[in-house]
Amino acid sequence: MTLQYMPGFGNDFETEALPGALPQGQNSPQRAPYGLYAEQLSGSPFTAPRGTNERSWLYRIRPSVKHSGRFAAHDLPGWKTAPNVGDHSLALGQLRWDPVPMPEAPTDFLAGIHTITTAGDVHTQVGMATHVYAANADMTDDYFFNADAELLLVPQVGALRVVTELGAMEVAPKEICVIPRGMVFQVALPDGPARGYICENYGAKFTLPDRGPIGANCLANPRDFKTPVAWYEDKETPCRLIVKWCGTFHVTELGHSPLDVVAWHGNYAPYKYDLTTFSPVGAILFDHPDPSIFTVLTAPSGEAGTANIDFVIFPERWMVAEHSFRPPWYHRNIMSEFMGLIYGRYDAKEEGFVPGGISLHNMMLPHGPDAAGFDKASRANLKPEKLTGTMAFMFETRFPQHLTRFAAELDTLQDNYLTCWTDLKKRFDGTIEGNWD
16 A cells, blocks of 8 residues: 655644545535445543544444444453552662563564553553563454553564554654554554554643744654545454453454544544654753753643653754763653663663663662763763764653563563663862862
8 A cells, every 4th residue: 555644743634535435514414425434533522622622533334333342351461551560579770671572473563562661540541651562473353442542652673554543654763653542553564573662641642842932943843743644444354353441451353344434534643753853952052951852742741841741852963062061961850761762872871772772760760871971971072063873762751650570570671780880980079179080
């Protein structure tokens, strides 16, 4: 299939896969074109304010009530949901992992998901979970939707073809995609084995951060977000629909594909984004700004300025600050930080943090550059320098992130991570004024 997209973030789109399939002038005609059924998919309460009200009208071969029968319990043992506390014995600390290995047995996207942390409470729709996926097989006759959360997918190795009710997206490393809560989808692997990261957002949906004094441009610009055009699958073969609901999994048998939306209009839709189109803003004279300056998407909480989740990236950029320590500084934070590396090297770590790896710095635990990175940055010639060949990211949340047993017992957990700060020496000398050398 040739994939096409519509630009814009949060737009009210309209698209049809067959000419005339989209009714004009009303949402629910007595007889929809082509014998289709009209159905509304709501992503917000009906009475939500206009700025946050989300819904799409779908015109489909069968209404979604025909895409489920009796459900049976289903097991996806690697996927955990908050609250999930105290199922391991690993003590509190700063943590880092090497990449999870690729599977040897045939493993599709759903089976390849393993939870690293959970935060908040899915039952009250606050918080999040972080996962990794590693897969080597397509979802052929299985389809899935998550009633608990929207999903932010971050590929690290191999592209994903994500086919949703509202259209298909191909998402490669250096790109992300977001699948709304409750939307049916299926994942294929066009390039073979794939690995990456997932943020499962239980709370208010992701939106663009306010730019404040930055003004109308830069950071993630709305025109660079892409929403797929309508595409449908008229397949009359046995299929399964798997559903995640309040942390439990259920499956129902179907005789046809649930991806049967021929036309749709609205603003509740999946989208993708190319991370290389992010336009960084930073210090052009001195000091290192807060990492919030690199926020791509934010999921707000009820407290102003305190996010349920921030999705932050650290992309290629120019470093020009004078008489300044240019990498991220040492800090402790009320927010809890899950970091991943898509490619290259993160500028605060000289070694040990590799593409596909993970680090976790929970709330109020100190962290910052390793000893080698500190020494290098402290002695660097501060000429303008372009940081190239790198893309790291962070899922940051106001809630503590609790480890799963899988993460606590993962073979790739680096037992020696804390040694990266061992060589930070005492440099204080109260008898000498000025800077150390």
